[in-house]
Amino acid sequence: MSLNKIDLSASLVARLYPRSLSLSTDGIETAAPQVSQPLMEDTGVIEESSAPLLQKTSPDWKSLGGNNKNITVVVDYATDLHLPDVAFEFLSQMLNACKLGPNDVAIINRSNYRETGYQELLEHFESKTVLLFGVTASGFGFPFETPFYQVQNFSGYTVMHAPTLDALKDDKPAKMQLWTAFKKIFNL
Numbered sequence: 001m002s003l004n005k006i007d008l009s010a011s012l013v014a015r016l017y018p019r020s021l022s023l024s025t026d027g028i029e030t031a032a033p034q035v036s037q038p039l040m041e042d043t044g045v046i047e048e049s050s051a052p053l054l055q056k057t058s059p060d061w062k063s064l065g066g067n068n069k070n071i072t073v074v075v076d077y078a079t080d081l082h083l084p085d086v087a088f089e090f091l092s093q094m095l096n097a098c099k100l101g102p103n104d105v106a107i108i109n110r111s112n113y114r115e116t117g118y119q120e121l122l123e124h125f126e127s128k129t130v131l132l133f134g135v136t137a138s139g140f141g142f143p144f145e146t147p148f149y150q151v152q153n154f155s156g157y158t159v160m161h162a163p164t165l166d167a168l169k170d171d172k173p174a175k176m177q178l179w180t181a182f183k184k185i186f187n188l
Helices: 010-016 085-097 118-124 165-169 172-185
Strands: 022-025 028-031 071-075 105-109 129-133 152-154 157-162
Touching (some): 165 172
Parallel strands (some): 071 105, 129 157
Antiparallel strands (some): 022 028, 152 157
């Protein structure tokens, strides 16, 4: 079974991802409102319900993880909703080594947010730490660039970028450099 094809009930998804399934209005998080479906009468004519339709003003937020520690992991996979299973397994191993789990981070796929600015993404996910894999700092939108694995503090964020998870998985020297950066970021 693929991680991208797991069937979950709506109530379970809502409990697993409360932040990514909520709308923010003026900084106040509220539960996503129910949009009523058109009513079908016996005549076969569809009537709109009296509830106003919501105007879509923000992206359709998609993330993987609970984001309990405000750590945003950014990947870029054009053919996957989030990331491939192999990349997710490797990332999970690295997080476990840091005493973190998938519920501590929000994994976002940059390909889902090409038109969304980095500040809007980081504000929505309440990010404090930003880990970029396969996305450079300037490619994400930051006004700077750094070498791989260099930890950069910028405007209240801790930022680090590295090669793609696929490239790191089998590269022992690169994994050691990533581990050194993680020790600095997470005070290990």
